[in-house]
Each structure stands twice: as structure tokens, then as C-alpha cells.
Amino acid sequence: MAKLNFGGVEEEVVTREEFPLEKAREVLGSETIAVIGYGVQGPGQSLNMRDNGFNVIVGQRQGGKSWDKAVADGWVPGETLFEIEEALEKGTIICYLLSDAAQIELWPTVQKYLTAGKSLYFSHGFGITYKDQTGIVPPADVDVFLVAPKGSGTSLRRLFVEGKGLNSSFAVFQDATGNARTKCIAMGIGVGSGYLFETDFYREVTSDLTGERGTLMGAIQGIFAAQYEVLRSNGHSPSEAFNETVEELTQSLMPLVAENGMDWMYANCSTTAQRGALDWWKPFRDATKPVFEQLYNSVKSGEQAKISITRNSQSDYRVKLEEELAELRESEMWKAGATVRSLRPENS
Numbered sequence: 415m416a417k418l419n420f421g422g423v424e425e426e427v428v429t430r431e432e433f434p435l436e437k438a439r440e441v442l443g444s445e446t447i448a449v450i451g452y453g454v455q456g457p458g459q460s461l462n463m464r465d466n467g468f469n470v471i472v473g474q475r476q477g478g479k480s481w482d483k484a485v486a487d488g489w490v491p492g493e494t495l496f497e498i499e500e501a502l503e504k505g506t507i508i509c510y511l512l513s514d515a516a517q518i519e520l521w522p523t524v525q526k527y528l529t530a531g532k533s534l535y536f537s538h539g540f541g542i543t544y545k546d547q548t549g550i551v552p553p554a555d556v557d558v559f560l561v562a563p564k565g566s567g568t569s570l571r572r573l574f575v576e577g578k579g580l581n582s583s584f585a586v587f588q589d590a591t592g593n594a595r596t597k598c599i600a601m602g603i604g605v606g607s608g609y610l611f612e613t614d615f616y617r618e619v620t621s622d623l624t625g626e627r628g629t630l631m632g633a634i635q636g637i638f639a640a641q642y643e644v645l646r647s648n649g650h651s652p653s654e655a656f657n658e659t660v661e662e663l664t665q666s667l668m669p670l671v672a673e674n675g676m677d678w679m680y681a682n683c684s685t686t687a688q689r690g691a692l693d694w695w696k697p698f699r700d701a702t703k704p705v706f707e708q709l710y711n712s713v714k715s716g717e718q719a720k721i722s723i724t725r726n727s728q729s730d731y732r733v734k735l736e737e738e739l740a741e742l743r744e745s746e747m748w749k750a751g752a753t754v755r756s757l758r759p760e761n762s
């Protein structure tokens with residue numbers, strides 16, 4: 415572990431320099447890594463591990479879109495692509511990458527194949543933390559750990575192909591073999607992480623559910639919608655409102671934040687903009703902080719898990735989600751966005 419200073423707080427983290435890919439290959443050399451589920455994380459993690467030289471197979475229900483995608487990605491039926499039960503039987507590290515709701519349904523099947531000495535791998539602390547709601551309680555003689563990439567599986571793959579990496583958290587829930595931690599870190603390196611920071615299953619799930627409902631996905635759409643609506647109701651055109659709310663942020667300013675931090679982005683804007691932003695960020699923080707507190711409490715109490723399980727276990731959950739996504743897509747703001755994207759020089 416490398417000890418680094420994060421804003422005045424010392425943290426021990428794992429870097430790719432101290433735990434190189436060769437070491438990860440050594441640690442996992444005799445393992446058969448079975449990636450169960452080929453949705454979003456499944457493809458990213460399995461392809462990265464395959465390209466990194468690990469022995470990987472995929473388990474997926476035959477006949478659907480995910481199976482066809484796996485075949486298109488080069489997984490070979492009967493050789494590296496199997497029905498879920500066959501992959502569970504062959505795998506020594508079971509990567510449980512079904513949706514969190516589907517993990518509940520398949521758990522009785524997975525359990526049958528978790529023989530002594532195998533490893534159970536997650537990318538979320540959900541199933542284990544909310545065991546009262548999920549029923550996921552692994553047998554005592556298997557290693558249980560997680561690596562949670564901090565981003566979409568789509569980005570995990572894209573960044574890997576570009577020679578970059580997404581940071582991930584890692585956590586060991588159960589160490590039956592005495593080797594769980596090393597295997598966990600090796601998996602983190604294998605899936606293409608940038609650096610790895612340690613957590614536990616509870617903190618992983620509470621931070622992750624907060625982040626995606628908050629600034630990463632929920633809050634950002636909320637704040638976009640609020641500003642767009644105010645601009646439109648004051649007579650600004652869709653072009654003006656969308657560019658001033660979204661396009662400038664994603665195309666110009668966020669890349670600057672990503673590169674060198676918020677103050678540097680500010681410093682690359684006018685002094686007029688800096689004055690205003692420095693005056694207004696605190697009122698925005700103060701206005702939204704109670705909502706973030708409410709959100710965190712709802713996560714902590716298990717309420718958010720309950721909603722997610724109940725809603726995503728319904729037989730028509732995909733149709734319902736798609737209807738709500740369509741509502742976003744069909745809103746004036748995002749329809750305006752589609753036109754704006756089509757006008758980017760690289761798209762015309």
C-alpha cells in the first residue's frame with residue numbers, strides 16, 4: 415500500500431506501480447474467472463481481464479441481447495461463453511455481475527456452486543449489506559470480496575482501450591483462504607482500475623447509492639432542469655438555454671475541472687464569471703445540503719435498497735425504466751440537446 419496525502423488526510427491506497435499487472439497475473443494464474451451477467455459491468459470487466467491475459471469465461475442466459483453481444487465481443491459458445499449454471503460450475507472466482515435485483519433471484523442457484531475455496535466477487539456492497547432484504551449470505555468457506563469501479567462499465571472499457579483506467583474501491587467481506595485480500599487487489603488491477611482505495615461493503619453501498627442519486631446522476635439532472643426552465647421562462651431560446659446549462663459544461667468546463675481542479679477551471683474564465691461563481695456556490699451548497707442529508711438517511715435506513723429491489727424485481731421493470739428514460743429523452747431540454755450534438759463539428 416502506498417501512503418498518500420489526500421487534502422491533508424493520509425490514506426493507504428494501491429497503485430499500479432506497486433501492484434503491477436504481472437503480479438496480478440501470478441496471483442490469479444490458476445483461477446478460472448467466471449463473469450456472470452453481460453449487462454454493463456460484465457462486458458467492461460470481462461473484456462479488460464481477457465485482454466490483460468487472465469483466464470476468463472462468461473455466464474449469461476442464452477437467447478437474449480446480452481448473449482448476442484457477448485458473441486459479437488468474441489466470446490465463443492461452449493469454449494468461453496456458457497449458460498449461467500455451467501459457468502458457475504467451471505468458475506473458481508464467481509463475479510456476480512447480474513443487476514442487484516436479479517442477484518436475489520439467482521442466489522439459490524449460485525449458492526449450489528460455491529464450494530469450499532472458491533471466491534465470490536461483487537462490484538457493489540448491495541447484496542451483502544442488505545442481506546435481510548436480499549437473502550444473500552455466502553457460505554463460511556468461500557472468500558467474499560468486491561471491486562467497485564467508480565464509473566460505468568462502458569467507460570471502464572473505453573478508458574482501458576485508451577490506455578487509461580477508472581479508479582475502483584475494494585473490500586474484503588470474508589477471508590476463508592487467507593488469500594482473499596491479495597486476490598481482491600489482483601482482480602482490481604485485472605479489470606483495469608486506475609488506483610484502488612479500500613472500503614467495506616457497507617461504506618461502498620452507502621456512498622455509491624448516494625453518489626448516483628446525488629451529484630453523479632440525480633442531482634445533476636435536477637439542477638440542469640431547474641436552470642433550463644428558469645432561462646426558458648424568461649424568454650431565452652432552447653439553443654441559448656441548453657448551451658448555457660449543459661453543452662458548455664460538458665464540452666468546455668468539466669474537461670478543465672477534470673484536468674486540473676475547480677479553481678483552475680474558474681481561473682480560465684472571466685473575472686466577472688469568477689466573481690459570480692465564488693459568490694453563488696455557497697448558496698447552492700446550502701440550498702441542496704438538506705436534500706443530500708435526506709438522501710443519505712434514506713440510503714442508510716435501507717429505504718433506497720427496498721425501493722430498488724421492489725421496483726426492479728417487477729416483471730415489466732425494463733419497460734417501466736425505458737418509459738421514464740423516454741420521458742427525459744423527449745423533454746424539450748434533451749431534444750434540444752440532440753440537435754446541439756448533431757451540430758458539433760465532429761458530427762457534421
Ligand SMILES: NC(=O)c1ccc[n+]([C@@H]2O[C@H](COP(=O)([O-])OP(=O)(O)OC[C@H]3O[C@@H](n4cnc5c(N)ncnc54)[C@H](O)[C@@H]3O)[C@@H](O)[C@H]2O)c1
Nearest residue numbers: 451452453454455456480511512513516537538565566567
Ligand atoms: N452499470 C455499471 O456501470 C456499474 C458500475 C459499478 C458497479 N455496478 C454494479 O455491478 C453489478 C452489475 O450491474 P450492471 O449494471 O452491469 O447490471 P445489468 O443491469 O446491466 O444486468 C446484468 C445482467 O443481468 C442479466 N439479468 C437480469 N435479470 C436476470 C435474471 N433474472 N436472471 C439472469 N440474468 C439476469 C442481464 O441479462 C444482464 O446481462 C451490480 O451490482 C451493480 O450495482 C454497476
Ligand SMILES: CC(C)(O)[C@@H](O)C(=O)O
Nearest residue numbers: 564565566567622626630
Ligand atoms: C456507474 C455508477 C453510477 O457509478 C454505478 O454505481 C451504477 O450503479 O451504475
Ligand SMILES: [Mg+2]
Nearest residue numbers: 538622623626
Ligand atoms: Mg451504483
Ligand SMILES: [Mg+2]
Nearest residue numbers: 564565622626
Ligand atoms: Mg457507482
